[in-house]
Amino acid sequence: MKREAHPENWLQITPQGLYCRPGDFFIDPHRPVERAVITHGHADHARPDHHRVLATAETLAIIQTRYGDRAGHSFQALKYGESIELGETRVRLVPAGHVLGSAQVVVEWGGWRVVVSGDYKRRRDPTCAPFEVVPCDVFVTEATFALPVFRHPPDAEEIHRLLHSVSVFPERSHLVGVYALGKAQRVIRLLREAGWDRPLFIHGALRPLCELYEALGVGLGELRVATEARGEDLAGEILLAPPSALADRWSRRFADPLPAVASGWMRVRQRARQRNVELPLIISDHADWQELTRTLEEVQAPEVWVTHGSEEALIHWCRLRGIRGRALSLIGRGEEEQEEVV
Amino acid sequence: MKAFSELLDRLVFTPRRSVKLRLIQNYFSHTEDPDRGWALAALTGQLRFPGAKPAIIRALTETRIDPVLFRWSYDYVGDLAETVALVWPAQPGINHEPRLAEVADLLQGASRSEVPGLLEAWLDGLDPTGRWALLKLITGGLRVGVSERLAKTAVAAFGNQEVATIEELWHGLEPPYLDLFSWLEGRGDPPAVDESAAFRPLMLSHAVEEAELEQLDLESFVAEWKWDGIRAQLVARNGESRLFSRNGEDISPSFPDLLAEVDFDAVLDGELLVAFNGHVASFNDLQQRLGRKAPSAKQFRDYPAHLKVYDLLVEAGEDLRPLPFIERRRRLERWFARLQPERMDLSDIVPIMDVEQLIRLRREARATGVEGLMLKRASSPYLAGRPKGHWFKFKRDPHTADAVLMYAQRGHGRRSSYYSDYTFGAWNEEGALVPIGKAYSGFTDAELKRLDKWVRDNTVDRFGPVRAVKPGLVLEVAFDAVQPSKRHKSGIALRFPRIARIRWDKPIAEAEQLETLRNLIS
């Protein structure tokens, strides 16, 4: 393993995004490029209009559902664990446990192994494959919830709080704000696991991705579009919508709506209160502080590059453990969790 | 502790009173004694744990987590209890989750040096929400948006009782209120009333409009001025005296000057004011005294407390409340003439002739310290709460001002998709708009929809649930008075502002000048 081949010499930030020189490809570029490797379908990672796109089959399907004609010019699907050569590099995708199809990109060159993990979480998610630990020389990690205050409770407890509230307030409609890709389907599956077998009512904007998940084998039970039901019939029911719709005129038709939001940000009360949320549900598709630090311990990388979030706290943690930490400023990251919830 | 912490967690996020009541009632019916009694004590502010200081909590936390990460976390969250609750790394192993009763019990008896050890074991045993509730509880001030009265209302509703009944019993009760809950559940006798210095729930009035006056047969009513202070009850018995606010909150510590004059045995209903030799000062002056635990000598001198006495409820242990008003009034006048207590006088009776005279009187009632007239039925006993048909308040007309809509905020619950809370402003000397108040009001649905649309169409900026709008809409705002205010940029604050009308027709240039409003400061 030669010092000259150190990844900081060949995996670099450019105006388009993170670029791998010996492989001549970008990972999650935020501007159109010739060749893009995409970790997952969230809009802050998967942008439209690239020429050639490499990702898991599920991620490609998600991108096509979202962007239609602008999804890209040509597509190459790669199975988890399958490895291919891109330029001088060897590349493989392994599950990241973030949303359906999400992957870590493992790149090897010159005797060095780098893992670009994209977004990830470590807890079980009934809608996607679990995160796989790949020991490496450089680990590139997100830091969305990289403060010790972020500790996501077990999902089942949060779902239980929602169902308990429905039983205490059966005359109200519970409106749950969820991100359209991943969170919506995960919350639906968790509700099904908790025994909620009534129809779930969804905002029209959630429909295409829910249908895609079903088509890809993630069963969601009976879903109905909320606006097709009569508002007064929805008392005691659970509705799911993008967080922005909770404040929108859309929510008016329903019986005395009780606004809930499922997000890791709900951990901090002041934040939830500012958003007029009456029932904050702490359900996140990103690793919390303990998952992040546990992952850094398990991949055993002597060097960690930190992107979007509270980089400095995670870098401080690395320093205390003799790991070399470095902040990597990628533009436009973290949007899916920051989406305005007014 | 889990049920209690979940209750607090829900309450923090629940804006609507009726929903809070449901949550608390639901908690009382699903929680055992004595935990629920301690919860009631916590919600009504009866628990004090002087040994548990924030410094102890901070020091304890720094033994468990890197101080740099702790500091960054605190900066991010901004609240000590919440930060510690979230960052506390629980010790793996057999941790015991404490019951609320155990926490209350042990902590009340703990010495200062025992507190950290207890706290540490509990923090290990609880989940983050439990730790947050524990820390809120012991550092005092739950701040979950539940007043003492709301908690009492919830416990009353739980047992199908009137809140007045609970208030009357309250001062004889002790946490964890086993006798209270046993009675409320129909298992035992009502707790005995503590006669010594207990609060008697007040009798309140209904508002009456000019048009409705005609329906009243004025001959059976007695009129008096409605004074503009705060309604208070003075209870004196066996050498002990206390002053209560209208909700039964003990405000004695703020008014030792008034209580020093008490050497009688009676319960008085009156209006607490600031007055110099019987001359009533403005409500602003009274505000200098409200909420001060230990007033200074200067405050005693500059803002002397005074009680305008309306009614005599108990005289030397004799309960006069069942007597008709005129009979109580006769007893009050005789009692007062005999004792002549300092810092007190009687609220005068105003002779009534007819409706026109009442309307004229009310219009002239701009004198300092008067906010209208009270009409009391001569034959009415003193009844707790707001009974129908006995007392009426005929308030003087409010002031109005035309103000310009500046910011709108989304409402809560049913109104959460509507911009229904409004901040409005007036023109200052430099020709700029400055905010003068905030109000929401019972518009019709149609009006609210139209306003909401206007706000959405004229938004120039957003901050969370708040939108700034382009100046363009005039609101007619009604209010009771103008007060000087250091907290507001405009230098004034409106008392009880509400939106009277939407002036779709009025150009914003014709809205109020700040100067005009400043001149209304009494």
Ligand SMILES: [Zn+2]
């Ligand atoms: Zn993502």
Ligand SMILES: [Zn+2]
């Ligand atoms: Zn991301």
